[in-house]
Amino acid sequence: MNIFSEIYGAYYRIVARILEERSVTPARMNELIRKYGFRDSVLFLPPKIDPRSGENWGLLRSEGGVFKAVTKNPPPKIVTALQKRWLKAILADPKIRLFMDDDTIARLEKRLEGVQSLFRSEHFYIPDRYSDGDKYDSESYRSVFRTILTAAREKNMVEVTYRSRKGAVKRLILLPVKIEYSHKDDKFRLYAVQRRQGRLKEGCILNIGRIISAENTGITEDITVPLDNLRSFRRCDEPVEVHIAAERNAMERFLMEFASYEKQTELDDDGSGCTVRLWYDRPDEAEMLIRLLSYGAALEILSPPSLRHAAAARVHRQYRLLSSGGKNF
Amino acid sequence: MSSFSELIKNFDKTRSYVRDFFIYGYKVRSDFSRKSSRTYDDEKRRVESWLGDYISYSTSERGKQTCICVDSGHIAENPLYNAYYSKSFTANDIRLHFFILDILADEYMLSLKELYNAIDQRFGAIFDVQTIRLKLKEYIGEGLITAEKDGRTVYYRLSSDRVTDFMEVFEGLPDAVRFFSEQANFGIVGNSLMRSADISNDIFRMKHNYIVHTLEDILLPDILQAIDEKRYITVESFGAGSSVIHTARLVPFQIISSVRTGRRYLACCDTKYKNICTVRLGFIKSVKVEEVCGNFDTLQRKYQSCLSRCYCVSMSRPKDVKPLKLVIRTDPDETFIPERIRREMRLSTLEELGGGRYLLTIDCGDPNEAMPWVKTFIGRIESIEGGEPIVINRFLRDIKRMEKMYGGDSEE
Structure with missing residues (x-):
């Protein structure tokens, strides 16, 4: 039982697709290779499948200009032992109840009886996850989550009651588009399009934990809203550019910590540091600022000017605070 | 000269290239000194093929840089999973795979001899009996096939657990698989299930x-097995930026995963130095499970004891370190600051002093580990004391250096 096995591989999957269709033209074969393969698979795989090729695997035969499967049945798709072990593991996660009801979970557990879990929560320790994560054991939270998920699937509008950070309660009519989970916050957020004055207008982001109630209106809005459209107005106008000094392992620490961002890096000619440009979403600017400050003097924010000035203001305030304290500064 | 293939036999070598392209992004050809230039070219070409849309190039004075450029918050599926879908195989492997599955899809169960004959009759293909036997054994392990004995004959049949059946019968499972396949730890397995079910993550x-953690998942089955069975492991690892391989015999306890720094560690006992320590998972090259460790429980208790004072991963610290004490100053309308502290703090207490001032006390074995978080409060720290002098002095020096860096008071 191995994760890195050819039975999960792209080539096996492509061949299974072709055999499933029973008969393909050479053009269709190449189309399937392009769709399910890697970028260059179309250079390497056709001679292995094309029955006219001397190096083919003998899984198709050529007949009247088309390639026909030598097999009689569509290849069966089986849940492997590894996949069953993984399913068993996710059943132990409290978040599973956001997707499945207790009865379904019990039936799946029964089906997986005797299967050893691939991992258990005790195998992992996360020291720094925030302590106010969403309440997955709350029936009302689960109900809100499922209503939103179903509405997103069916492209239905939902009417939600939402408590803002400042405590104000609002009623909104929304089309749910995407659901985002933060590993650090252990919270879900809803990306939605809001209806105002009868028209779908602006994008909004709501913490699902702050939604008090949600009701599927049953009104369908058959529009496709790419997430990028919702987020593009939130994307930073220009990337933040920082210089990290090669001290206290800061470069390695920084590049790992910010690995989840789109970035460009360049090493200094003398190896004394590197310059990094990071693209971020504007709502995350405050978080970005404090994360950059956490590198202390090993990191300098070069641009944009607004972020550099915000950092400078905090540093000056800090300098004055410690200077006025006197004794050890 | 062997020809290039986009498939690979060994994941280890590729893992380190993908990691370097993804994490660093500034490395040029000459920085990959571990192997020959040809190896670099082949690995780069493979990565380009697997991750085409996410590869970007730039030119510096040092040469052409290759970078895997992904904003993980904006993607539906982890593109690095593609590396796992590139395992090489032989022509016999793939032929036998589809031949065996095709025949067993028709028959309730067959013996080895019957299967051998059926392959010959249906496909006109002759395989060595031993080759078929080994493939069946492998597929029993993978869960594709089950075997049962009738007298002295073993009969083989397909597993009845079909992907479509699971996805249809268990309502909500497709969305659960979509979600958990992008979670840390073995998300790749969920992704393989999604691809088998022909569904994608659209929500x-x-x-x-x-997302780079997926590359380390290849190590986890052996490590978790050793933890469960209380066994030693032999680990080969290298340091950051070093190609020198170290071998250590360890007793593994847990995987420590930081959601803020992105680093994952193996918490373990190093049998040579007899200390509780951590090893970066990203720097581990290979893991070998060894014999049972007789005093596993004792060592694990020692680890738990270390963990109780551990801020993140630093285990072996003196016990007499003083708590780090900070006074944080907030404005009247900044109630979100104490809220944030309470949400994020650990091994700490927060006491309201009045007038928007709060005393934050961090009592951990290694105060230095808390300092990156402490520095997120730059601009609000009225005083800082306790901990270790070296840590406090470094912080104060940092503030002085930053004050110079950002141009004195003139910019405010």
């Missing part, structure tokens, strides 16, 4: 998601 996005 969920992940924030603060370190």
Whole structure:
């Protein structure tokens, strides 16, 4: 039982697709290779499948200009032992109840009886996850989550009651588009399009934990809203550019910590540091600022000017605070 | 000269290239000194093929840089999973795979001899009986086939657990698989299930998601097995930026995964130095499970004891370190600051002093580990004391250096 096995591989999957269709033209074969393969698979795989090729695997035969499967049945798709072990593991996660009801979970557990879990929560320790994560054991939270998920699937509008950070309660009519989970916050957020004055207008982001109630209106809005459209107005106008000094392992620490961002890096000619440009979403600017400050003097924010000035203001305030304290500064 | 293939036999070598392209992004050809230039060219070409849309290039004075450029919050599926879908195989492997599955899809169960004959009759293909036997044995392990004995004859049949059946019968499972396949730890397995079920993730996005962790998942089955069975492991690892391989015999306890720094560690006992320590998972090259460790429980208790004072991963610290004490100053309308502290703090207490001032006390074995978080409060720290002098002095020096860096008071 191995994760890195050819039975999960792209080539096996492509061949299974072709055999499933029973008969393909050479053009269709190449189309399937392009769709399910890697970028260059179309250079390497056709001679292995094309029955006219001397190096083919003998899984198709050529007949009247088309390639026909030598097999009689569509290849069966089986849940492997590894996949069953993984399913068993996710059943132990409290978040599973956001997707499945207790009865379904019990039936799946029964089906997986005797299967050893691939991992258990005790195998992992996360020291720094925030302590106010969403309440997955709350029936009302689960109900809100499922209503939103179903509405997103069916492209239905939902009417939600939402408590803002400042405590104000609002009623909104929304089309749910995407659901985002933060590993650090252990919270879900809803990306939605809001209806105002009868028209779908602006994008909004709501913490699902702050939604008090949600009701599927049953009104369908058959529009496709790419997430990028919702987020593009939130994307930073220009990337933040920082210089990290090669001290206290800061470069390695920084590049790992910010690995989840789109970035460009360049090493200094003398190896004394590197310059990094990071693209971020504007709502995350405050978080970005404090994360950059956490590198202390090993990191300098070069641009944009607004972020550099915000950092400078905090540093000056800090300098004055410690200077006025006197004794050890 | 062997020809290039986009498939690979060994994941280890590729893992380190993908990691370097993804994490660093500034490395040029000459920085990959571990192997020959040809190896670099082949690995780069493979990565380009697997991750085409996410590869970007730039030119510096040092040469052409290759970078895997992904904002993990904006993608539906982890593109690095593609590396796992590139395992090489032989022509016999793939032929036998589809031949055996095809025949068993028709028959309730067959013996080895019957299967051998059926392959010959249906496909006109002759395989060595031993080759078929080994493939069947492998597929029993993978769960594709089950075997049962009738007298002295073993009969083989397909597993009845079909992907479509699971996805249809268990309502909500497709969305659960979509979500958990992008979670840390073995998300690749969920993704393989999604691809088998021909579904894709059209709803969920992940924030603060370190997709590179998937490359380390290849090590986890052996490590978790050793933890469960209380066994030693032999680990080969290298340091950051170093190609020198170290071998250590360890007793593994847990995987420590930081959601803020993106680093994952193996918490363990190093049998040579007899200390509780951590090893970066990203720097581990290979893991070998060894014999049972007789005093596993004792060592694990020692680890738990270390963990009780551990801020993140630093285990072996003196016990007499003083708590780090900070006074944090907030403005009247900044109630979100104490809220944030309470949400994020650990091994700490927060006491309201009045007038928007709060005393934050961090009592951990290694105060230095808390300092990156402490520095997120730059601009609000009225005083800082306790901990270790070296840590406090470094912080104060940092503030002085930053004051110079950002141009004195003139910019405010």
